[in-house]
Structures are given as C-alpha cells and as structure tokens.
Amino acid sequence: MSRPGVGAAPEAVRLPKGFAIQLDPGVRVQPGGRVLIGGMPLRILTLSRTAAGILADGAFVVSDDLSARLADRLLATGVAHPRPAPAEPERITVVVPVKDRPAGVDRLLTQVRATVTPAPELVVVDDGSRDQLAIARIARTHGARLVRHRTSKGPSAARNAGFLSAETRLVAFLDSDCAPLAGWLEPLLAHFADPLVAAAAPRIVPMGGESWLDRYERVAGSLDRGPAEASVFPRSRVPYVPSAALVVRRDAFGAGFDETMRVAEDVDLVWRLVESGWRVRYEPAAQVAHEHRTQPVEWLRTRAYYGTGAAPLALRHGSAVAPLVMDRWSAGAWALALTGDWRAMVAALGVTAVAASKFAVRLREDVPALEDAGSTAYSLVRGGTLASGWQVASLLTRHAWPVTLAAALVSRRARRIALAVAVGEGVAAWIRDRPPLDPVRYVLARRLDDLAYGTGLWVGAARHRTFAPLRPDFTKVTRPPRR
Template sequence: MTYGLAPGIVIEDSVRGSFLVSARPLRMVRLNPALLKLTQRMLAAEIEATSAAETTVLESLVKSGFVVRHQNLADLAQLPAVSIVIPVKDRAADLRQCLNSLKELNYPSEILEVVVVDDGSSDDSPKVATELGALLVRSGAVGGGPALARNKGASVASGEILAFIDSDCSASVDWLADLLPAFNDVSLAAVGGWVAGMFEGSALDRYEAVMSSLNLGRREMSGGAGGDTFYLPSCNLLMRKSAFAAAGGFNPELQVGEDVDLTWRLRDAGWKIQYLPQGTVYHAHRCRTWPFMKRRFDYGTSEGLLQQLHPVRAKKMLLPPMLTGILLLLVAALATLSLLPLPIAALLLLSDTALTRQRMSRQGLSLPWGKIIAARIRAVGSLGYYLGYHLLRYYLTPLLLTSALYPPCGVALLVMFLGVGLVDFRVRKPKMYFPGFCFYYLLEQLSYGSGVFWGCSKMKNFASYRLTLIKA
C-alpha cells in the first residue's frame, strides 16, 4: 500500500510553521516536524507507511482529501475466495460477453467461482451460462427481479467475498485486483468501483458513460453510521458474504433501489462501505431516448419507499451564512433584473475574504488576497451548484411553470440550469458538445423528478423533497 499527495495539494511555509494547503476547496492542516518530514517524502514519490502510527496519520489525511492511497493484491495477507453472482433474464448475447470478460480476470481461477442466476429466461441465457462454465442456478420465478436472483446466487455461493455484476456488463481485467485490497479494513462490508459506458457510438452513449447514476464520480468516498445518502450500485459491488447474510441480503420486494436499501442497512448495522474510482466495469447503457427517460423515471420512483424504509436518511447541506447571503443577492439580481443587489454582494464577499484571511493568519499562514478571494468565489459557486442541483432535480417542473407565469424568474432558472450543467460538463468531461449535453441533462432532470413525485405520491411520503440545511 502506497500513499502520495493528492493533486493540487502543496506545502506552504510561514514564520509559524508549515502547512498542507488545498486550494479547491481552500483548506489547510498544520504540520508538526514529524508530519512535515512525512509529507516531504511524498513530494518525490509515493511512500509506504513504516509503522502503525504512520498508517493512522496517513489514513486520516486520505479521509480529509490531502493524500491519496493506492493498494494492490500484494497488500492482502491471503487472497480470498470470490463468488461472482450474475442475475440474468433474456440477455443471452450480453451474458456471453460478460462471462467471456470474466475469463480474462487477473485473479487465480482456483479461488474464483461464477454463479449465473436465471430469472425465467425464454432465450438461450441458461445454455450460455453452462457452455461457458458458470454454475447455473434458477431463481424459482419468472421475472422475480434482480434482488431475488442475487439472493439466490448468494445462497449457493462458496466464496467469502460476493462480487455482483450485471449480465449487461463486462469486467475489466483488474476489476477484482483493484477492489479486493480494500477488505484489509476489517470494518469494511462492501466496496464499489468505477462504472464506465460500454459504447460511445451515439451522443446518449457518451452522456451516459459519465452521467449515469451508476457512475459515482472520480473521488473516493466512504460512509459508516450516519444519516447521509451515500450508497453503492449493485452492478459493480463486492461484499463480505458474512455481512450480506447478517443484513438479510437484498430486499426482493424492491425492483429498483434494492442496492441503496442494502448498503444503507449495512451502514445502519455499524459496517463501513467504500467507493473507489477504479476496478472498472463496463455497462451497456440504454442508448435510446425513451428507454433512457423511462429508466431515470423508475430510479426516481424508489425515493418515496426508500425514505419510508430509512427515515433517518436525509439530504443535508452546509450553509455558511456569509456565502449564503452572497448567493441570495445574486439570485435576487437575476430574478428582478436589477443591479442593486450586486454592490452589497461584492461588499459581503470582501468581508468574507477578510475574515477568512484573518482566521488563517491567526493560525500562522498568510496567503495573498487574490488567492483567498478566488477561493471564496469558488466556494460561492460550489454552494450555488449544490443548491441549484437540488432544485433542478426535485423542483424543475414547478420552476418552469413559475417562469411561464413570471418571466424574470425564467432568467434566473436559465442561468441556474446552464451553471449547474456547465459544472457537471466540466467535471464529468463527456465526449460531446455542451448543447447536446444540456439536452439530455434537461431530459434527465425532468424524468427523474417526475419519478420522484410519482413514487412519493404513491407512498404518501414527500420527505424526499426535504433538504436539511446546516448552518456553518
């Protein structure tokens, strides 16, 4: 296991000591002499921890985003036996491609088992499974759903690690090798990896390759006990079989959102889950507009039931008062088409910059005014993005109606849509032009938001719309 400084992290020296500094977002941590030597070693190359104390310190820096960690199979004292579980119904061609990709895995075949669970296929899916050497199991139903099928596969699996992949996916050679080392952490129940698009032929393929809800982004994440909504998708999910059994497996009553429910139950039971932007699985996304919209709608319908099953889970957002005031003034300027709020917003920004610089100076680090003000502008933009994304995701239809009745609100809505979309476009980097991206982005928000409203209406539970605001 090796550690290195994360991109954009620098060491800043001052008369009162040395600091690790992140510009995006603007954060710092003071370095004592031992920690300074440790971080200076990482300037030249990645390092290995030489003691338990160093491991503890480095892991804390990983968690806070200052350091990145790289693991490999050699970090495991013993390679675990793995059972790959694949639910399938009427996907013979996809299943063949999936099973062929598993034959190329960089993992010892003698401790690898492939279990295919047929959910009542009417095509050659069962024949393909046996032909390519998988253990074929019947789900006992016709279209019982992926949750039921995965549970059936897990019940006959012999491995201590269950690796779930869907039949319309293919695994990269290092799928297991990239993710299994995470289980060195004995508190970890499950780890998920990068989900890439299998095709790039159409604009929608290229959009889905980076914007699918199965793709959790380029940043490592982890979650334990708590009330946030972080989860792992089941198309690229490795899990301890013991934790799976203790949690009761997937809820077979759920046709969508079953992976969200299971990973939340694991966290509620005291386990930790982790996402790593590696261990790639390639997914054949829906490449036609209507199926794409239908799937987003279906995903949205799960929110009402999930909120009822997990009432402690809530969407939360930190609201720094000064930055929130600046953002509200900018929105007011757009909604009223007036320049009057802008000087007040500029004054608040300068005040916030001065206070931030003062706080940093008290800790012994003085950065240039320009660097701090740029960081605070980015912080306002970040706050605007997260609030704007929530509004677009859950309130786009009523916002469109409001804009039709009061056109100046339409200007604010258009700026919000383009701003939020531009952030996702630049961060996700789809291989397409921005106008095409905006078209599918609009369809996604409308489809998902409609699904949320439909699902919440059926459950008579609209808690999914609630955003818990936390004052900084």
C-alpha cells in the same frame, strides 16, 4: 424505519505494515506541512509536528503504530488514498442476478472466465425469467451454480440469494448487462488489504454506440463515478457506487441488500456499511463495461426510475439525500443573486466578503498553525460559494423543476432567471466536461436528464408521502478540528 443489518466493523485494527498512503492531488498542504485542506466535504486538518514529518513528501508507508493511526485518519477523511501492494491471487465468487437476459448472461460469464484467475465460483440467480430453460442452459454451459426464483423478487433478493450460496471470503456482484474488461479485478482485490474495507467498486464505462445519447453517456452516465479514485461516503465527491459491479467482503455484508427496495438499494447498502464503521473504495483503474439504455424513451424511463429512489433513501438516511447542502452565508448570497437585480447582486458580493472575514477570524482561533488565515479564508469561501452555485442550478433544473416551471409561468423575471440558469449551467458543464457532442445537443440531453430524474423524484415522494428528498439542508460552518 427498520433496515437490514450489516456485519460489525472490526475494532482496534490497524493497517498492516508496508501499506502505502498518498495524499489526494487536490489537497492543499499549507507552508510548514502541518495544515491540510481538501476533501469533499471540505476538511481542514492540523497535524502534529511528528505526523507532518511522516507526511513530508505527501506519501508514506505504514511502519509503526503512529503511522498506522495517521494513515487511518487520512483515509477516513478522504484526503488520502491507499497504494496497496498487488493482492495475492485468491478464489472469489461471482454472483449474477438476471431476469430475461440470456444473451447478456452468456456474454458476461464468458468475460468473467476470461478475466478472472483462479477460476471463480459462478452463481447465476434467475429472478423469474420467462425462459428459465435458456438461463439454466447457459449456466450449465459455463459451470455455474443456478439459483432459481419462480417469480421475480427483485434485484436485491436475487443478489442476497446468490450471496447466501457463496463460501469465499470475497463476493463480486455483476449484472447481466455488464462485461468486465481485462485486469478489472486485481485493483479491487488489492484494497481488501485494509481490514476496514467492506467493498470496492470499479468504474462503469459505456459498452459502445455512437448515437447522441451514447456520446452524452460517455461523460454523464449515471453509473459512472468519474476518473478519480475516492473513498465513498455520503456528501463526498463519490457519495455512492452502483451494485452493477461491486466486490464485497463476506464478513461485512450481513443481511445484505434491503429486499423491500427495488431501486437505490445499492446506495442504501453502501451508506449502511459506512455508518457501521466500514470503508468503501471507488477504484477507476478497474473498469467494467455496461450496456447503457440509450433509446430515447427507454433512457428517459430509466432516469425517472432512478429518481424514484430518492424518497426511500431520504426516509432511511435523512439529510444525506438533501438536494441542496450549503452554509447559510452561501444560501443568502445566492438568494440575493437570483433576484436578478444588480443591487441585490452587489449585496451578494458583500455577504460573501463578510463570510470570508468571519471565517478568517475563526481560522486564526482554531488553526493557529495556519500562516495566512485571511487569504485562505477568502479562497475557501469563494470556492465554496461558486461550488454552491452548481447545487442551486441543479435544484432549479432537476430536483425542483416543477416549482421552477410554475414560477416561470406567472413571472417574467422568473422566466428570465430560469432560462439563464438552464442554458448557462448546461454551457458551463459542456466547457467542463468537453464531451464528444456539440453544445446544443449536450445541453438538451442534460436538461432532459434533469426533467426525467426530477419527475421520478416527485413521483417517488408522492408514493411515499414525504417531502424529505426535496428538503434542503442549510448547515452551519463547523469549527475546524485543532489536531
């Protein structure tokens, strides 16, 4: 399927001298400092003795070609994060796509003018609003340039049209239901000191509200990528960032958003940038408030709408959208465990033990610098198997819930397993998230969230006549790189 192009990532560029790097707090540094284990998907990196010396304190500043190459490798694998110096003030362009939200545009532009220095170039793209005079009046009040579509062409086309009228090096996209908080822009601009950063995104936080769905959204909002910074790429802890608030490098944007996509166009853009060699950063120190839809019917409709984006993404990006990604050993262990038979559960433990043993042999061969391959292999396999359990639960309750329901209608054992997974996963998530919501309503909201998204996924799959977004990916365990 043809896709819009993005700008070519520059070749043979290095991080500038003085650029600081720090390991992710979740990365395990093995004794001797030459082996790093961390990231998601999991990475096992072996450093040369010289590189290990540079990284001895878990952080360093780029000072020469070797440290620049090391920093680039650590950033590319997601096991380290940049600590760039504050950016020099520069003028940016803020593009606001809107349809029928004049009050939202007024609130947003007021916040932008209060939080961005120097004063930005403002572009409002009216994507076929019913009251175009109201949008024009607000744009004029705030000194914004107005681009008008007589009929709606969709958010992708609106953002692209706004981008084409921009002239600055960096362009920020902000949706009309957002309101940037004080200090939101500076942490994002600092990331562009890395010449390979194409885009940086803030954390999206709820604007307010005290209903039970508002409180659920505080910890499970679909636009919130969490409190930890990350490098953004498929199958990582932060696989995408939403375009509700996004700053992009003009040279990287290319043809921009795919205008044939009315949903998930932001995921597609991020993945095309990454495929082209660019980096995308998620920066939670920058925050933008978002007016979540929390009226029950509207909330469910929004979740289902997001689900319809899985099919076009799968047709463009293949297994990056797979609802289940795990090695065959973990898949076999969970297949046995889900039978509900105690003998099969014992066999599942045996499968996990054998997997750990085989992985230990591989680690001894491929990572000779690793001092305790046996305990490391056991720890990684155990952690990977438990993490796979979350994926299995999500598959049963979210992506493939119609199949789970059909099985439960004809099998008593399937009913027991489905109920145990639906309740158990919800309670475990409540313990993990500690939401400002009692466990009953939290679990209920979580299951409704899954049902709505899964419904949209199946509708999208039927519309595009594909099972691609439902196809699991059973991977082989890859051999760790030697150096």
